[in-house]
Every structure is written in C-alpha cells, then in structure tokens.
Amino acid sequence: MNEAPPQPGCCLACGAPSVQPFYEQDNVPVHSCLLVDERSDALGFPTGSISLGFCTRCGFITNTAFRPAVHQYSERYEETQEFSPRFRQFAGELAEHWISRYGLRHRRVLEIGCGKGSFLELFCELGDNEGLGIDPSYVPERIRGGDRLRFLQDFYDERYGPICADAVICRHTLEHIGPVRDFLRTLRTGIGDRTDTIVLFELPDARRVLEEAAFWDVYYEHCSYFTYGSLARTFRASGFEVLDLTLAFDDQYLII
Numbered sequence: 586m587n588e589a590p591p592q593p594g595c596c597l598a599c600g601a602p603s604v605q606p607f608y609e610q611d612n613v614p615v616h617s618c619l620l621v622d623e624r625s626d627a628l629g630f631p632t633g634s635i636s637l638g639f640c641t642r643c644g645f646i647t648n649t650a651f652r653p654a655v656h657q658y659s660e661r662y663e664e665t666q667e668f669s670p671r672f673r674q675f676a677g678e679l680a681e682h683w684i685s686r687y688g689l690r691h692r693r694v695l696e697i698g699c700g701k702g703s704f705l706e707l708f709c710e711l712g713d714n715e716g717l718g719i720d721p722s723y724v725p726e727r728i729r730g731g732d733r734l735r736f737l738q739d740f741y742d743e744r745y746g747p748i749c750a751d752a753v754i755c756r757h758t759l760e761h762i763g764p765v766r767d768f769l770r771t772l773r774t775g776i777g778d779r780t781d782t783i784v785l786f787e788l789p790d791a792r793r794v795l796e797e798a799a800f801w802d803v804y805y806e807h808c809s810y811f812t813y814g815s816l817a818r819t820f821r822a823s824g825f826e827v828l829d830l831t832l833a834f835d836d837q838y839l840i841i
C-alpha cells in the first residue's frame with residue numbers, strides 16, 4: 586500500500602483537487618478491532634485525527650488526516666462478525682446469491698482481505714470452489730481449511746502480479762484503504778485482458794452513515810467512504826464494468 590500522506594485537497598478516487606473538509610474529530614484511537622492484553626495498553630493506545638473531506642467532483646469521502654503507517658493489521662486484529670447468527674445468515678445468503686447469479690461453481694476464487702477465512706471457506710463449500718485468501722490477520726488455527734483452500738498472511742498489492750481467478754471477493758476492506766483508485770487499478774491490471782472475471786465488493790454505505798448521523802461508523806480504520814454514485818464511478822474509472830449495485834443488510838452495506 587502507498588504509505589505516503591495524501592496530497593492536501595486531492596481526491597484519492599478521481600484525482601481532482603476538489604476535496605472539501607466537512608467534519609473533524611481529534612484523539613480517535615487508530616484501531617477499533619485490535620486486541621490488547623492490558624487495560625493500560627488500551628487506555629494509552631495511539632490516537633489520530635479524523636478530517637473527513639468530500640470530493641465535489643466524484644462524491645468520494647476520505648479522511649484527509651489518515652496515516653496508514655500507524656496500523657497494525659496482524660493476528661491480534663479481530664474483525665470477524667461470524668459469532669453473530671444474524672451476520673452468519675446474511676453471509677450465507679450472500680454467498681449463495683453470488684454463486685448462483687454468476688455461475689461460480691467449480692471455479693477459482695481469490696478473496697482479498699479474507700480475515701479469518703470463514704466466508705471463503707463457506708463460498709468454496711457451497712460452490713465446490715478452490716479458494717485463495719489473503720489477509721495479514723489470518724490465523725491458521727482458526728479455520729479447518731482443506732485441500733482446496735489456501736491462505737496467505739499478507740496484504741494484497743502489485744507483488745501478486747497476474748490474477749488467475751474466476752472471481753475476486755473483497756468484503757469490508759476497501760473502506761480501510763486510502764488510495765482506493767490505485768488499489769482498484771492494481772486489481773484491474775492483475776486481472777489483465779480477461780473480461781469475464783467477476784469482482785465482488787461489499788462495504789458500508791456512507792449515505793446511510795450521513796443520513797443517520799451514525800458516528801459509530803466513522804472511525805480511524807475507515808478512511809474511505811463511498812455511496813452508490815462514487816463507488817460506481819470509481820470502479821468504472823478503474824476499468825471495470827458495473828453489472829450490479831445494491832444495498833444489503835438492512836441497507837447498511839453497498840454491494841457491487
């Protein structure tokens with residue numbers, strides 16, 4: 586990932602010098618889901634600033650004060666929501682929907698930001714697929730695995746080169762990435778000349794966050810905020826064709 590601070594005023598989705606600040610909050614813990622051993626570690630945890638800026642050209646919202654170097658995505662990061670029956674039900678329905686809509690059976694699936702790997706495992710079980718998951722917080726002991734599932738404890742970037750997968754899944758990850766256009770272009774370059782690779786992203790809908798004033802969904806890990814329009818525009822500008830764009834999970838999530 587690009588560790589350089591963003592250029593002041595420049596949009597990381599469309600590149601235009603048209604980002605206008607509208608919300609600021611200091612002293613925000615830089616992680617929300619990192620487990621620490623001691624109470625004192627929690628109380629003394631590093632903090633950063635949130636300064637949300639809205640791009641008047643493409644609608645993308647970003648934390649212009651975001652500094653990715655403070656983050657420690659590792660085995661200590663606990664992102665899973667699979668202990669919630671409601672979330673498990675949602676994940677199962679989503680996997681079945683994607684498999685049937687896009688014919689993803691007996692295929693090769695790459696999941697970027699797979700966390701502990703439970704969704705990829707389910708996706709491969711339901712569709713009889715082969716899966717590769719990449720995530721720095723992957724923990725081998727947390728998943729049964731199997732011959733057709735592989736995991737890499739790493740960040741995805743251009744080092745992974747050409748992508749040999751029929752589908753690429755990326756859930757609740759893009760909102761943690763600052764240079765979103767660079768990331769999507771790296772993915773598109775990796776897919777190369779293929780035009781039939783299915784790319785499936787899920788992330789929070791910023792419109793709901795703003796309408797509900799859902800301040801609990803504005804935190805330091807979330808540096809990038811998309812709505813329908815800005816998400817579709819950014820994907821198209823990165824070389825993708827948008828086949829479907831919907832809301833899910835009580836309209837909390839965007840699925841593209």
Ligand SMILES: [Zn+2]
Nearest residue numbers: 596599640643
């Ligand atoms: Zn923009």
